[in-house]
Amino acid sequence: MILLKNINVTYPSLEKPILKNINLHIKTGEWVSLVGPSGSGKTSFLKVISGKLDTVEGNVIIHETDINGLSAHKRHEFIRRHVSTVYQQFRLLPQFSVLENIMLPLIPHENKKRIQSRARELIDEVGLTHRVTHFPHQLSGGEQQRVAFARALITDPSILLCDEPTGNLDTNNRDIILELLTQIHKKGKTIILATHDEIVAKKGKNILTFHEEDVHKGEVVL
Numbered sequence: 001m002i003l004l005k006n007i008n009v010t011y012p013s014l015e016k017p018i019l020k021n022i023n024l025h026i027k028t029g030e031w032v033s034l035v036g037p038s039g040s041g042k043t044s045f046l047k048v049i050s051g052k053l054d055t056v057e058g059n060v061i062i063h064e065t066d067i068n069g070l071s072a073h074k075r076h077e078f079i080r081r082h083v084s085t086v087y088q089q090f091r092l093l094p095q096f097s098v099l100e101n102i103m104l105p106l107i108p109h110e111n112k113k114r115i116q117s118r119a120r121e122l123i124d125e126v127g128l129t130h131r132v133t134h135f136p137h138q139l140s141g142g143e144q145q146r147v148a149f150a151r152a153l154i155t156d157p158s159i160l161l162c163d164e165p166t167g168n169l170d171t172n173n174r175d176i177i178l179e180l181l182t183q184i185h186k187k188g189k190t191i192i193l194a195t196h197d198e199i200v201a202k203k204g205k206n207i208l209t210f211h212e213e214d215v216h217k218g219e220v221v222l
């Protein structure tokens with residue numbers, strides 16, 4: 001469960017808050033789409049939930065913990081265990097193989113053999129069994145994004161944040177990612193996904209529309 005109470009986000013260089021007075025309840029297992037013009041605050045909203053902003057006012061309650069009240073270290077640890085993010089630009093590390101990229105988030109924290117076995121399962125699940133030893137530059141964009149999803153899932157997060165995950169893909173690869181997201185959703189994970197693509201947005205049970213002018217008022221229960 002995610003509960004946002006009286007959230008305001010201001011960037012130091014901007015006069016007005018970019019997100020103002022947001023009150024929102026996202027139930028566990030929900031799939032929420034974030035839509036709205038460029039610059040309307042979708043990425044900032046995702047960063048509120050992934051604890052990446054230091055200038056958030058209000059309560060960001062994830063599974064009954066207010067992450068905005070935690071020290072930076074504790075917040076980072078909490079997010080590492082519960083929340084993963086997939087980005088438009090894949091963000092794989094070029095010097096590491098597919099297998100290694102997927103293993104990376106757990107390397108400092110768990111037994112290497114166990115991580116490797118989990119990574120191989122995820123590689124199978126995203127349909128890249130034949131690409132285990134390849135490097136990112138040897139993969140198509142769609143394949144790179146599937147690796148990024150596997151990497152995001154290796155920590156078994158309950159919440160998956162996706163920032164325009166199909167923005168760099170053609171429609172065929174977009175549809176592969178949508179099918180993957182459908183499978184992830186069926187496993188009970190909460191998905192919050194920012195997109196400019198109407199077809200992708202419609203996959204969400206709830207669509208949250210961001211506007212350039214502040215309109216985020218009142219209580220919204222998703």
Ligand SMILES: Nc1ncnc2c1ncn2[C@@H]1O[C@H](COP(=O)(O)OP(=O)(O)OP(=O)(O)O)[C@@H](O)[C@H]1O
Pocket residue numbers: 011012013014018036037038039040041042043044045210
């Ligand atoms: N670190 C920052 N410092 C100052 N301003 C920022 C910062 N990050 C974002 N902004 C500004 O905040 C506003 C919202 O940005 P944000 O990235 O959240 O929008 P978005 O809806 O995700 O846009 P896009 O669809 O283009 O990704 C924009 O005006 C942006 O320029």
